[in-house]
Amino acid sequence: MSLHESELHKLIDCIVTSHHDDCLDCESCARELDCLAERVAMGAKINDLLPEVATHLCCCRDCFEEFEALVAILRAENSGQLDAIG
Amino acid sequence: MLERSFFIPMTDRSNEQWLAELTGAxxxxxxxxxxxxxxxxxxxxxxxxxxxxxxAHLSGQELGQMAEDLAQDATLRVIDNLDSFRGDSRFTTWATKIAVRLAISDLRRSRYKDFSLDGLTAEGEVLPASTGDAFPANAAPTPENATERADVMLKIERALREALTERQYQALSAVALQDVPLEIVAERLGTNRNALYKLLHDARRKLRQSLEAQGLTTDYMLKLFEE
Incomplete structure (x- = not known):
């Protein structure tokens, strides 16, 4: 795929992922992120817990990156991997 | 808001102990x-x-130094924000959330330190040239299809120029087309991430409305360019 075509698809994707007016913003999402990440790290599904946060995470790469990082650290912590780090 | 986690804390302190000790003698x-x-x-x-x-190119020692510096800054930030801890999660999870955001922000700033919005204007060419040349040979459209695509491309370009403000155009181009993090774009625009997210939301909606007003539905465009 050429760069140009990929740009077009990105633009269309961006329009498609436009969401409803009552969607959460980044600040509201961030407030829920710690509690949500704890449960997801234990195996829960985001959509079962807070679907509105899940929707925001699908649309916001920044928040999603931070959520994924937090979950990864919590999983490592729960499995004892962090204890091995000095 | 979720109720307090069912997870049993593995820390050596309860949330209350953390708060008491961090503000104690x-x-x-x-x-x-x-x-x-x-x-x-x-x-x-x-x-x-x-x-x-x-x-991955950094040594363990270099990563360790980065982690140490970031943890120092994160600890200070946690202390500065203790009043905002609501107790919905373990205290250490909340603190880690702050540390993660700080670390990722630092990495983003480092990676995009030379990024500028200056070249992103509606006058420049952002989208593919309106010819079949924009597509790889193995996906070359038929002549009829190429004409239709070129027509749609012109309409998209017009929508980008006419429906969006310069600020919306720059933000959308950087975030949606160049994959620049919102945080970086927000800094360059002199705003914050939350405000930028709302600006992008409005830009997407206006763009979508403009395209639909020209008879271009999302399904139609997806089908046309996937053929």
Whole structure:
């Protein structure tokens, strides 16, 4: 795929992922992120817990990156991997 | 908001103990601060060393130094924001959330330190040239299809120029087309991430409305360019 075509698809994707007016913003999402990440790290599904946060995470790469990082650290912590780090 | 986690804390302190000790007598506070700093440092080091392939070229010592510096800053930030801890999660999870955001922000700023919005204007060419040349040979459209695509492309370009403000255009181009993090674009625009997210939301809606007003539905465009 050429760069140009990929740009077009990105633009269309961006329009498609436009969401409803009552969607959460980044600040509201961030407030829920710690509690949500704890449960997801234990195996829960985001959509079962807070679907509105899940929707925001699908649309916001920044928040999603931070959520994924937090979950990864919590999983490592729960499995004892962090204890091995000095 | 979720109810308090069912997860049994694995920390050596309850949330209440953390808060009490971090605001307690100097010797108690100093020990709690050091425990928190070390804990955050381990989490950050794990993230940098195991989850960031873009940092794979750095040595363990370099990553360790990064983690140490970030954990120091994160600990200070946690202390500055203690009043905002609601108790919905473990205290250490909340603190780690702050550390993660700080670490990722630092990495983003480093990666995009030379990024500028200056070249992103509606006058420049952002989208593919309106010819079949924009597509790879193995996906070359038929002549009829190429004409239709070129027509749609012109309409998209017109929508970008006419429906969006310059600020919306720059933000959408950077975030949606160049994959620049919102945080970086927000800084360059002199705003914050939350405000930028709302600006992008409005831009997407206006763009969509403009395209639909020209008879271009999302399904139609997807089908046309996937053929």
């Amino acid at each position: 100097p010797d108690i506070q100093a020990r709690a601060l050091e425990d928190l700093r070390q804990r955050l440092q381990r989490g950050i080091f794990y993230y940098l060393s195991r989850e960031r392939s873009d940092l």
